[in-house]
Amino acid sequence: MVVRMAQYTIDVEDLDVMVAFWSAALGYEVRQGDDGSAKLLPPGQPSAAAPTVWLQGSGTAKLGKNRVHLDLVADTDPQAEVRRLVGLGARHVDVGQTGNEGFTVLADPEGNEFCVLDRAPTR
Secondary structure, X not given: OOOOOOEEEEEEOOHHHHHHHHHHHHOXXXXXXXXXXXXEXXXXXXXXXXXXXXXXXXXXXXXXXXXXXXXXEOOOOHHHHHHHHHHHOOEEOOOOOOOOOOEEEEEOOOOOEEEEEOOOOOO
């Protein structure tokens, strides 16, 4: 028996800001609850393997570096995607990169780190 990743959950302080950023960044559809949370769903008819994103209102700011983060891959030019994400509210962050990595480290509007990979991981 094995498990698969079904959902990525992010505790958020400002639900509206984070819904706007992550739904635009991923192109996901939004189902906002009345409980201070929102579920972001892959568009169309996604496979069962496509993870959802749960934005869970916490009312508190993020502290410290993430221990787990998203690695995203662009459909086209990764640096154009980095620029688009920065335009949506992401920012470049330094977590000790050397400059020779095959990815760019960004943080969302609340400081949660994630990477944009130069190419999809090999399998």
